[in-house]
Structures are given as structure tokens and as C-alpha cells.
Amino acid sequence: MDSFITGSLIYWLVAALFLLGVYGILANNNLMKKLMAMNIMQVAVIVFFLILGQKLGGTLPILMGSDTTVDHYINPLPHALMLTAIVVSLSTTGVALALLMRIQERYGEIEEDDILRRMNE
Amino acid sequence: MREQLPALIVVVPLLASLVAPLVAYFSTALVRLVAIAAILVANISAIGSLTHALTKGNWHYHFGDWAPPWGIELVIDPLAGAIAVLISFVSLVVVIYAGPYLKEDGWLKKGIFYSLFALLTTGLLGMVVTGDVFNLYVFLEISSLAGYALIASGGNKAVVAAFRYLLIGTIGASFYLLGIGYLYAVTGTLNMVDLAEKLPLLMDSPAVIIAIVMLVVGLGTKMALFPLHGWQPDAYTYSHPAAAAFIAGVMGKVPAYAAIRFFFFIMGAATGPVYKALQIMGWLAAAGIIIGSLMAIAQKDFRRMLAYSSVAQIGYVVVGLAIGNSLALIGAVLHIINHAIMKSCLFLVAGGIQWRTGNVSVEKFAELNKKMPLTMGALVIAALSMVGLPPTAGFFSKWYLVLGAIEADMWFYVVVIIISSLLNAVYFFRVIENIYMKKASEEAKDKDKDKGKGMFELPLQMLVPIVVLGLGILVLGILNEPIVSQVIQFVIPGGGQ
Incomplete structure (x- = not known):
């Protein structure tokens, strides 16, 4: 049981978070809530990568004195990748918010089913 | 210049996309030329890279001379080259076509359109040439x-x-x-x-x-x-x-x-x-x-x-x-x-x-x-x-x-x-x-x-x-x-x- 908690539990949590996000995008009717669910999903992916870089007992990936044992440092690459992914997520959210403002301006609401009904009229 | 061709495929449209709104502020005729020229350069670079890949084998271009797998490399093999030529060609044709559609728009709309268009081209070309x-x-x-x-x-x-x-x-x-x-x-x-x-x-x-x-x-x-x-x-x-x-x-x-x-x-x-x-x-x-x-x-x-x-x-x-x-x-x-x-x-x-x-x-x-x-x-x-x-x-x-x-x-x-x-x-x-x-x-x-x-x-x-x-x-x-x-x-x- 202990090995489950220290080992694979975190992956199950991340998978649950990811699926929660996907479910939120599919199930919500309000476009703003869909956008928030999308952010939750993206955070799950980011956390997944950060776990890959983590090591038990590892420290910051900055050379500490003469300690050159690789096992003492965490892997910095996933963190660097995720900085980029966070920027991507930020810009996607920005574009999405801008689109939402346009939708609100032109349709007066952000409930998907109403908007779709009015689009098809 | 010739040995930098693979980088030009991506960098030139990206730069065009960055400067496009600024150029449009000064001259809306110029921004169109900038966009067309940038995509044309990308197209020529893609053709050059494809020819190189076909005649001399795959082209591995190391960005900033960082050797892979630490650095990022661009790889032009015949497949990437052919698709890059295709993308830049279609992009060139469509950007020329866009002119009359934008005639009545102001400088901001024109600038942003060409900026986004060049950015889309950059992204698609980048997906193709990256290794x-x-x-x-x-x-x-x-x-x-x-x-x-x-x-x-x-x-x-x-x-x-x-x-x-x-x-x-x-x-x-x-x-x-x-x-x-x-x-x-x-x-x-x-x-x-x-x-x-x-x-x-x-x-x-x-x-x-x-x-x-x-x-x-x-x-x-x-x-x-x-x-x-x-x-x-x-x-x-x-x-x-x-x-x-x-x-x-x-x-x-x-x-x-x-x-x-x-x-x-x-x-x-x-x-x-x-x-x-x-x-x-x-x-x-x-x-x-x-x-x-x-x-x-x-x-x-x-x-x-x-x-x-x-x-x-x-x-x-x-x-x-x-x-x-x-x-x-x-x-x-x-x-x-x-x-x-x-x-x-x-x-x-x-x-x-x-x-x-x-x-x-x-x-x-x-x-x-x-x-x-x-x-x-x-x-x-x-x-x-x-x-x-x-x-x-x-x-x-x-x-x-x-x-x-x-x-x-x-x-x-x-x-x-x-x-x-x-x-x-x-x-x-x-x-x-x-x-x-x-x-x-x-x-x-x-x-x-x-x-x-x-x-x-x-x-x-x-x-x-x-x-x-x-x-x-x-x-x-x-x-x-x-x-x-x-x-x-x-x-x-x-x-x-």
C-alpha cells in the first residue's frame, strides 16, 4: 500500500484531473466553464511532466560544490519544457477569452445551446 | 547564407509576422509586400533545402551549433522538404489572393491579418522541418x-x-x-x-x-x-x-x-x-x-x-x-x-x-x-x-x-x-x-x-x-x-x- 502511495498514486491523480478537464469541456454548456475545464486539463499535463522530472531526495539542478552525482539532482528538462507549455496554455487562454468577449458582444450570452440554435436560424 | 537555408524557412515568416502590424501602421501597401516577400523567401529556401536533401542526403541543421540530442535540430529529408515546398507555395498563392478581400479594411486589420497569416505559415513549416x-x-x-x-x-x-x-x-x-x-x-x-x-x-x-x-x-x-x-x-x-x-x-x-x-x-x-x-x-x-x-x-x-x-x-x-x-x-x-x-x-x-x-x-x-x-x-x-x-x-x-x-x-x-x-x-x-x-x-x-x-x-x-x-x-x-x-x-x- 505504501508503495502505491509513494509510487503510482500521483499518476492516477493526474489522470483523474486530466479526465475531469476533458469531461468538463464536453459536459458544460457555459463556454466560460468549458474554458476553465480546458485549463484544468492543461494543468494536469503540466503536472504529469513535472512528476517525470522528480527524484526522491533530489535537489535543485544547480551544481552544488563538487557534488557531481547525477542522482542528487532532479531532471531540469521537463521543467524547461513545461515553462514553454505554460506559455502556450496562457496564450491559448488569452485567445479564448478574446473570442469569448466577441461572442458575448455579438450574441449577448455564452450558453452554447442558445448560441448554436441562433447560429442555425 | 546558403548553409542557413533550413533556418530561413522558419525564421523569415516569423520575423515578417512580428513586424507586420508595425509596418502596416506606416504603409498598408508595404505590409503586403513584406508578407509576400517573406513567404517567397521561405518557399525558395524550402526548394533549396529539398534539392540539397535529394542530391546530397538528409540535411541536419543544428540550431546555435548545439549538437543533438541536447540542442534542437531541423531535419530536411525529402519528405519534410517536399511538404515544406507545398506549404510555402500554397501560402504564397493564397497571400497574393488575399489582397482584394482586405481592400476596405483599415491598417490595423490588414497588419493583423498578414501577421497572423505569416504566423500560421511559420507554425506549419516549423512542424514539418523540425527534428x-x-x-x-x-x-x-x-x-x-x-x-x-x-x-x-x-x-x-x-x-x-x-x-x-x-x-x-x-x-x-x-x-x-x-x-x-x-x-x-x-x-x-x-x-x-x-x-x-x-x-x-x-x-x-x-x-x-x-x-x-x-x-x-x-x-x-x-x-x-x-x-x-x-x-x-x-x-x-x-x-x-x-x-x-x-x-x-x-x-x-x-x-x-x-x-x-x-x-x-x-x-x-x-x-x-x-x-x-x-x-x-x-x-x-x-x-x-x-x-x-x-x-x-x-x-x-x-x-x-x-x-x-x-x-x-x-x-x-x-x-x-x-x-x-x-x-x-x-x-x-x-x-x-x-x-x-x-x-x-x-x-x-x-x-x-x-x-x-x-x-x-x-x-x-x-x-x-x-x-x-x-x-x-x-x-x-x-x-x-x-x-x-x-x-x-x-x-x-x-x-x-x-x-x-x-x-x-x-x-x-x-x-x-x-x-x-x-x-x-x-x-x-x-x-x-x-x-x-x-x-x-x-x-x-x-x-x-x-x-x-x-x-x-x-x-x-x-x-x-x-x-x-x-x-x-x-x-x-x-x-x-x-x-x-x-x-x-x-x-x-x-x-x-
């Missing part, structure tokens, strides 16, 4: 973000279509990112060449199988593979008419290219899990070919008909991957190229008709051949090519696919391709019939609605791209044999050796 799977993700998002904005600038309905595409596209990109996360977890590398060396030993690992599933879902969403195509008809139909041809013609093809790159170059499709995944994709694609064609028949809006036909056409490419022998792969790559040209041509024609008459409904196309004989000629060529009649380009890619399917004893796909060609004939001949056979109603003859009153055809900037692409379809068809023997046969893994 790093995470870099590919970044370029995928760059092209998607520019694509969302270009689609959204098409009007009220377009904004909603763009928002829905954004949500679904982000789900697809997240699946892709998770997929490469799994690959990184088992191999510790993101470089494609490095991955190709390390993965064959790990193919049975559950992590790799999960990664394959994630890649299929992610790339499948992005290329609008049935049944993940829900975002696509609205997005293509309502997008900015000046950019629709580029978005519809090329954006779906680049993820298909990425699928070829992953499944055939990085993983090697002969091995267990990839082979099975491709079979499943093949069945979905076959269903998509039939359903997409049937949906296209049901549409009245010309653009929406073309969008559904794209769902069917991307199916051909995936069927080619599923068959997986060299003939079918040649067919798949050839179809990526041919369909990009045909669909762009058709969307340019649709945009031209919309510009001139304001009509998008096929039923109102009567007697358009009198107003726009050359445009309609291009439409007929493109339509015949979509159906697959020789000597147009569309015939040859289907021919290779069918030959490949027969060689692999997969008769099911042969039947699907033939049925789908008949269905294509149904909806394209209906368009041609509407244009040439029907008499125009009195209302349609109302000259006030005609934007180019008394004028021959479309403005030259719109007409030339349409005619160039229309002739391009014929050239690709007639010169098919040299193109395949000089270029395409080298694009498949181990090809030409």
Missing part, C-alpha cells in the same frame, strides 16, 4: 493559435466556430503532449533520430502503447480524422474567406505528415502496436471516407460541402498509412500534395464567387461561367481531380493507393476508394450542372448585387492564384511520373535505396 518532437508541439500550437484567430475573423458565426475549434484543438494538442511525455519517460530523449534508435527495443512496453494511443487521438483530432472531425466543417466554412483556402487546404495535412513521421520514421510501422493502431485508424478513415462524402452530398453551402469532402479526403491519406506498403505510402504522400492543391483551388474559387456575387449556395451558381469563365474552368479541373479522372492529379494518388491496396490484398479499401469516387462525382457534377446547365433566375441577374459590375472575371490578384492552382493540378497530373520517380519515391522510409 524534435516537443518543438513540433510548440509549432503545432503556434499554427493553431494563428489559425483560431484567422477563423474567428470571418464574422459572427466564425467566432463560435473558432472557439469550439480552440477547445477541441487544445484537447488534441494535450493528448499529443501526453504522448510525447510517455515517450520521453521511457527513452529520455525528444530528438526524432534518437527516438528512432531507442524505441524499437521498447515497443512492447505499456508506456509506448499508451503513447501510440495518445498520438493517434491527438494527431487524429488535429487532422480531423473521422470521428474526431466535429470541429472541422464549421471552422472551414466560416473562416475568413481570404485565408480559408490555406486553412482548409494545408492545416489538416500537416498533422497527417506528423503521423507519417511518427509511425513510419520514428516507430517503424512493421512492429506490433503501431501496425494495430494503423489498422484501427484505417477502419475509421474508411468510415470517414464514406460518411464524409455522403454528408458532402447533403450540403447546400458550397464551402461546407468542400469541408465535408475534406473529412473524406484526409481519410485517403490515412488509408494509405494503414495499407503501409511503399506504393500506398507514395499514394498517401502524393495525396497530401494533390489534395492540398485541389482543395485550396476550390476554396479560392468559392471565395471568388462569394466576393463577386455574395452567394455561397450551390443552387445560386447558375450561369456563373458567363461572368467568370476562367474561374469556372479552374473549378471544373479541380472537381474532376477530386473525382479522380485522368489526367488530373487526383487520379494518380488514388491509383497508387488502389495499387498498394491490391498488392497488400486489402480489397476492402479498393472498394471504399471506388465507392467514394462515385460519391465525389455525385456532388461535384451537381455543382458543375448548376453552373453550366441551369438558367439563372431574374433575381440572380440583378446587376446591383454584382460587385465587379461589367468587369471581366475577378481582380487580377485573385484570378492569377486561381488559374495557377488550376493549371498546377493539370501539371501535377501530367508530370506525375517524373515527380514520383524524382521526388516522391525518396520520401518513404528507405525509399530509393
Whole structure:
């Protein structure tokens, strides 16, 4: 049981978070809530990568004195990748918010089913 | 300068995209020239790199002289080179075409349009030339973000279509990112060449199988593979008419290219899990070919008909991957190229008709051949090519696919391709019939609605791209044999050796 908690539990949590996000995008009717669910999903992916870089007992990936044992440092690459992914997520959210403002301006609401009904009229 | 060609493919359009709004503030004529020049440079660099790859072997360009796998490299092999030439060529043609559409817009709108267009080109070219799977993700998002904005600038309905595409596209990109996360977890590398060396030993690992599933879902969403195509008809139909041809013609093809790159170059499709995944994709694609064609028949809006036909056409490419022998792969790559040209041509024609008459409904196309004989000629060529009649380009890619399917004893796909060609004939001949056979109603003859009153055809900037692409379809068809023997046969893994 202990090995489950220290080992694979975190992956199950991340998978649950990811699926929660996907479910939120599919199930919500309000476009703003869909956008928030999308952010939750993206955070799950980011956390997944950060776990890959983590090591038990590892420290910051900055050379500490003469300690050159690789096992003492965490892997910095996933963190660097995720900085980029966070920027991507930020810009996607920005574009999405801008689109939402346009939708609100032109349709007066952000409930998907109403908007779709009015689009098809 | 010559040794920097691969970098220029990406860097020049990116710089153009950055300066475009600023240039537009000072001169709206100049911004157009800047955009065209930048894409032209990218096109020439792509052609130069392709020639180098064909004559001297694959070109590995190390960014900032950082050796891979630590640094990021661009890799131009014949496949990447050929697709990069295709993308930059279609982009060039469409950016020239965009001029008259933007005539009445202010400097800000013009600047932003050209900026986004150059950014979309950058993203798509980057996806093709990169040799790093995470870099590919970044370029995928760059092209998607520019694509969302270009689609959204098409009007009220377009904004909603763009928002829905954004949500679904982000789900697809997240699946892709998770997929490469799994690959990184088992191999510790993101470089494609490095991955190709390390993965064959790990193919049975559950992590790799999960990664394959994630890649299929992610790339499948992005290329609008049935049944993940829900975002696509609205997005293509309502997008900015000046950019629709580029978005519809090329954006779906680049993820298909990425699928070829992953499944055939990085993983090697002969091995267990990839082979099975491709079979499943093949069945979905076959269903998509039939359903997409049937949906296209049901549409009245010309653009929406073309969008559904794209769902069917991307199916051909995936069927080619599923068959997986060299003939079918040649067919798949050839179809990526041919369909990009045909669909762009058709969307340019649709945009031209919309510009001139304001009509998008096929039923109102009567007697358009009198107003726009050359445009309609291009439409007929493109339509015949979509159906697959020789000597147009569309015939040859289907021919290779069918030959490949027969060689692999997969008769099911042969039947699907033939049925789908008949269905294509149904909806394209209906368009041609509407244009040439029907008499125009009195209302349609109302000259006030005609934007180019008394004028021959479309403005030259719109007409030339349409005619160039229309002739391009014929050239690709007639010169098919040299193109395949000089270029395409080298694009498949181990090809030409």
C-alpha cells in the first residue's frame, strides 16, 4: 500500500484531473466553464511532466560544490519544457477569452445551446 | 547564407509576422509586400533545402551549433522538404489572393491579418522541418493559435466556430503532449533520430502503447480524422474567406505528415502496436471516407460541402498509412500534395464567387461561367481531380493507393476508394450542372448585387492564384511520373535505396 502511495498514486491523480478537464469541456454548456475545464486539463499535463522530472531526495539542478552525482539532482528538462507549455496554455487562454468577449458582444450570452440554435436560424 | 537555408524557412515568416502590424501602421501597401516577400523567401529556401536533401542526403541543421540530442535540430529529408515546398507555395498563392478581400479594411486589420497569416505559415513549416518532437508541439500550437484567430475573423458565426475549434484543438494538442511525455519517460530523449534508435527495443512496453494511443487521438483530432472531425466543417466554412483556402487546404495535412513521421520514421510501422493502431485508424478513415462524402452530398453551402469532402479526403491519406506498403505510402504522400492543391483551388474559387456575387449556395451558381469563365474552368479541373479522372492529379494518388491496396490484398479499401469516387462525382457534377446547365433566375441577374459590375472575371490578384492552382493540378497530373520517380519515391522510409 505504501508503495502505491509513494509510487503510482500521483499518476492516477493526474489522470483523474486530466479526465475531469476533458469531461468538463464536453459536459458544460457555459463556454466560460468549458474554458476553465480546458485549463484544468492543461494543468494536469503540466503536472504529469513535472512528476517525470522528480527524484526522491533530489535537489535543485544547480551544481552544488563538487557534488557531481547525477542522482542528487532532479531532471531540469521537463521543467524547461513545461515553462514553454505554460506559455502556450496562457496564450491559448488569452485567445479564448478574446473570442469569448466577441461572442458575448455579438450574441449577448455564452450558453452554447442558445448560441448554436441562433447560429442555425 | 546558403548553409542557413533550413533556418530561413522558419525564421523569415516569423520575423515578417512580428513586424507586420508595425509596418502596416506606416504603409498598408508595404505590409503586403513584406508578407509576400517573406513567404517567397521561405518557399525558395524550402526548394533549396529539398534539392540539397535529394542530391546530397538528409540535411541536419543544428540550431546555435548545439549538437543533438541536447540542442534542437531541423531535419530536411525529402519528405519534410517536399511538404515544406507545398506549404510555402500554397501560402504564397493564397497571400497574393488575399489582397482584394482586405481592400476596405483599415491598417490595423490588414497588419493583423498578414501577421497572423505569416504566423500560421511559420507554425506549419516549423512542424514539418523540425527534428524534435516537443518543438513540433510548440509549432503545432503556434499554427493553431494563428489559425483560431484567422477563423474567428470571418464574422459572427466564425467566432463560435473558432472557439469550439480552440477547445477541441487544445484537447488534441494535450493528448499529443501526453504522448510525447510517455515517450520521453521511457527513452529520455525528444530528438526524432534518437527516438528512432531507442524505441524499437521498447515497443512492447505499456508506456509506448499508451503513447501510440495518445498520438493517434491527438494527431487524429488535429487532422480531423473521422470521428474526431466535429470541429472541422464549421471552422472551414466560416473562416475568413481570404485565408480559408490555406486553412482548409494545408492545416489538416500537416498533422497527417506528423503521423507519417511518427509511425513510419520514428516507430517503424512493421512492429506490433503501431501496425494495430494503423489498422484501427484505417477502419475509421474508411468510415470517414464514406460518411464524409455522403454528408458532402447533403450540403447546400458550397464551402461546407468542400469541408465535408475534406473529412473524406484526409481519410485517403490515412488509408494509405494503414495499407503501409511503399506504393500506398507514395499514394498517401502524393495525396497530401494533390489534395492540398485541389482543395485550396476550390476554396479560392468559392471565395471568388462569394466576393463577386455574395452567394455561397450551390443552387445560386447558375450561369456563373458567363461572368467568370476562367474561374469556372479552374473549378471544373479541380472537381474532376477530386473525382479522380485522368489526367488530373487526383487520379494518380488514388491509383497508387488502389495499387498498394491490391498488392497488400486489402480489397476492402479498393472498394471504399471506388465507392467514394462515385460519391465525389455525385456532388461535384451537381455543382458543375448548376453552373453550366441551369438558367439563372431574374433575381440572380440583378446587376446591383454584382460587385465587379461589367468587369471581366475577378481582380487580377485573385484570378492569377486561381488559374495557377488550376493549371498546377493539370501539371501535377501530367508530370506525375517524373515527380514520383524524382521526388516522391525518396520520401518513404528507405525509399530509393
